[in-house]
Amino acid sequence: MGLNRKKFAVLDLTHGGIPIAKSLVAAGNKVVGIDVYGTIEPNILLELEETHGIPCSKTPLSASEFDILVAPVHLDSAYPMLIEARAQGKRVFSHHEIVREILKSDSRLSGIKTVEVTGVKAKTSTASLLADMLSRQFEVVLHTSRGLEYWKAGTSSLIHRGLSITPGSILVAIEKVFEAGFRPEIFIFEISIGGTGTADFGILTTLLPDYGIANNTALASEAKLQLVRQAKSGSTLLINVGAEKALKTAKMSQAKV
Numbered sequence: 713m714g715l716n717r718k719k720f721a722v723l724d725l726t727h728g729g730i731p732i733a734k735s736l737v738a739a740g741n742k743v744v745g746i747d748v749y750g751t752i753e754p755n756i757l758l759e760l761e762e763t764h765g766i767p768c769s770k771t772p773l774s775a776s777e778f779d780i781l782v783a784p785v786h787l788d789s790a791y792p793m794l795i796e797a798r799a800q801g802k803r804v805f806s807h808h809e810i811v812r813e814i815l816k817s818d819s820r821l822s823g824i825k826t827v828e829v830t831g832v833k834a835k836t837s838t839a840s841l842l843a844d845m846l847s848r849q850f851e852v853v854l855h856t857s858r859g860l861e862y863w864k865a866g867t868s869s870l871i872h873r874g875l876s877i878t879p880g881s882i883l884v885a886i887e888k889v890f891e892a893g894f895r896p897e898i899f900i901f902e903i904s905i906g907g908t909g910t911a912d913f914g915i916l917t918t919l920l921p922d923y924g925i926a927n928n929t930a931l932a933s934e935a936k937l938q939l940v941r942q943a944k945s946g947s948t949l950l951i952n953v954g955a956e957k958a959l960k961t962a963k964m965s966q967a968k969v
Contacts, residue, residue, distance in 0.1 A: 715813055716740035721773065723783040723793065724748045728807055728880025730756075732782060733766050735814045735883050744769065744778070748787065775802055782810045784878075785905055785935040788927035808938050811879040812908040820890060827900040828907040830939050831917030831952070832932070835877075835902045838917050843868070843900050853894060855885040856902040862894055877904045905935045909942030914967070916940065919955045933957060943967035 715736065722733040723746045730752075733743045745760060745768040752768070760766040775781060775796035781804045783794060797804050805813075815821060829839045836856045843854040847863035854861045859873040872888045875881045882901050889896065905925070907914050919933040940958055943949055945966040951958045962969045 715817060718742070718779040719777070720744070721746055721775070721778040721781045721793065723781065723791070724787055724807075725768065726751045727784055727786075728876065728878030729782075729784075730760065731880040731883040732807060732810055732814070733760070734764055736782075736810070737764055737766060739814070739817065744773065746770075746773065746793065748791065775800060778802070780805060782807065785930070785938075786925040789929045790927065806906075806938070807879040808903075808906045808908050809942070811882055812910050812942065814883060815886075815908065815910045818886070821886070821899075824896060825898045825912045826910060827898065827913045827915065828903055828911035828939060829900065829915045829917065830903050830905070830907050830936050831915075832920060832922075832936075834917040838915060839900050839902045842915075846898055846900075850897040851894075852898045852900060853885075853889050853896040854900045855882065856900075860885050860888060862889075862896070877902045879903060879906075879908060882908070905932055906937070907939030907942060909938070909944055911939075911943070911947060913948050913950070914939045914943055915950045916952060916955055916958050918952055919957060937961050940965055940967075 716739050719742045720736050721744050722729045725745050725747045726749050733745050736743045743766050745766050747770045750770050757768045772792040775793045781797050784807045829835050839856050843852045843863045846852050852863040857877050860871040861868040871892050916939055922931050922933045925932050940961045943965050947967040949967045949969045
């Protein structure tokens, strides 16, 4: 998908929509932000418009005004803009999917291996143990709910604290790493509710206990299976043997399991 000269509506600025909107504008698109939950402070909305050219609305707009909508997997499917988009046959990207497209066009990541870790439990511990092991031979940057860390020879140092593990936060993490002057050989990202599909190595820890998302119109396990369904050709998946649904889905994957 060409990320330029299109008009996007980015829904949900609270959970990682802001860095997505900024990245889409930087790629040459027109973007409007939708503050679905009304939680973004007025000064931040003003800065988005005045500094980045991203006007924002706290109420739904007409989907017909946009080429593409971007919405998180957990957003209620009955949100008015999503209903209208489906009726009009418009493309709706999840936050995970649009981050994949943004990352694919980032030439700075060339030659750097990436690992994505998702699941219900043990995401942070799994990602951290892997960073420790890999750092014995490689320079690693780890992004988890604990913070953004640089790992080398089994020792970590903090780059930044305070980011979430939404897909959009990956974009912020990468910027902060390069701004700090690091160029790791491996990125490890803990991601909530799925994967972007850009990883060379994807890890699914658990799918249970399952729970409802999108106002209980979908299951979190289905969203997490994005890690499997969107895995790129030639990548490798490590799946918990107890996650039977994921193992069944992986039979149709382009990745090695």
